[in-house]
Amino acid sequence: GAVVSQHPSRVICKSGTSVKIECRSxxxxxxxxxxYRQFPKQSLMLMATSNEGSKATYEQGVEKDKFLINHxxxxxSTLTVTSAHPEDxxxxxxxxxxxxxxxxxxxxxxxxxxxxx
Amino acid sequence: ILNVEQSPQSLHVQEGDSTNFTxxxxxxxxxxxxxxxxxxxxSPEALFVMTLxxxxxxxxxxxxxxxxxxxxxYLYIKGSQPEDSATYLCAYAGGTSYGKLTFGQGTILTVHP
Numbered sequence: 001g002a003v004v005s006q007h008p009s010r011v012i013c014k015s016g017t018s019v020k021i022e023c024r025s026x027x028x029x030x031x032x033x034x035x036y037r038q039f040p041k042q043s044l045m046l047m048a049t050s051n052e053g054s055k056a057t058y059e060q061g062v063e064k065d066k067f068l069i070n071h072x073x074x075x076x077s078t079l080t081v082t083s084a085h086p087e088d089x090x091x092x093x094x095x096x097x098x099x100x101x102x103x104x105x106x107x108x109x110x111x112x113x114x115x116x117x
Numbered sequence: 118i119l120n121v122e123q124s125p126q127s128l129h130v131q132e133g134d135s136t137n138f139t140x141x142x143x144x145x146x147x148x149x150x151x152x153x154x155x156x157x158x159x160s161p162e163a164l165f166v167m168t169l170x171x172x173x174x175x176x177x178x179x180x181x182x183x184x185x186x187x188x189x190x191y192l193y194i195k196g197s198q199p200e201d202s203a204t205y206l207c208a209y210a211g212g213t214s215y216g217k218l219t220f221g222q223g224t225i226l227t228v229h230p
Binding site: 004032034036041042043044045046049059093095097099100101102103104105106107108109110111 | 121148149151153158159160161162163166168206208210211215216217218219220221222223
């Protein structure tokens with residue numbers, strides 16, 4: 001199967017600090033990686049799409065300066081929440097796909113629970 | 118804003134029961150419909166990716182059908198087992214979405230022994 005890891009699984013930080021979340025495809029090369037956020041009792045909401053070696057594409061309403069995404073290799077993408085505030089507390093989850101098409105399966109990491117105090 | 122709805126929100130069944138739930142999505146500009154199973158504290162697991170109207174896919178006791186003209190998909194579980202307890206998510210991709218998925222809120226299935 002295709003395995004995606006995500007670290008850390010849980011992080012608690014103080015308001016104003018930055019937090020980095022890593023997403024790795026362990027046994028395949030991911031052309032595209034996606035970052036989602038889920039608030040309580042809501043569905044997974046796409047934040048951004050990243051392709052290796054190019055700038056991420058952000059969804060409407062997602063601040064690119066606040067949520068920095070780097071996709072430096074075909075197996076690693078990082079999401080950095082800069083100057084985190086309590087309203088950024090949420091569940092963040094990444095997925096990776098072998099291709100850029102909508103029929104490509106997405107393989108998900110286990111997610112990161114971020115709590116900002 | 119794309120509307121992807123799943124029903125019911127939650128479902129409790131007894132072991133051995135067969136069950137089904139629904140995902141409705143925009144019928145225009147359809148490209149693909151994904152189904153995922155998400156067990157607590159684990160990663161969502163891809164079940165099916167469906168693209169053709171009338172398509173039916175099967176994996177063990179789980180199967181899914183797709184009607185793109187009316188904008189719905191059904192997921193069926195035959196002879197539910199406690200290990201089938203999970204949240205089942207569907208996700209819609211439109212024609213120009215390039216892999217971007219819009220998820221429904223999920224159906225939480227609990228199978229009681």
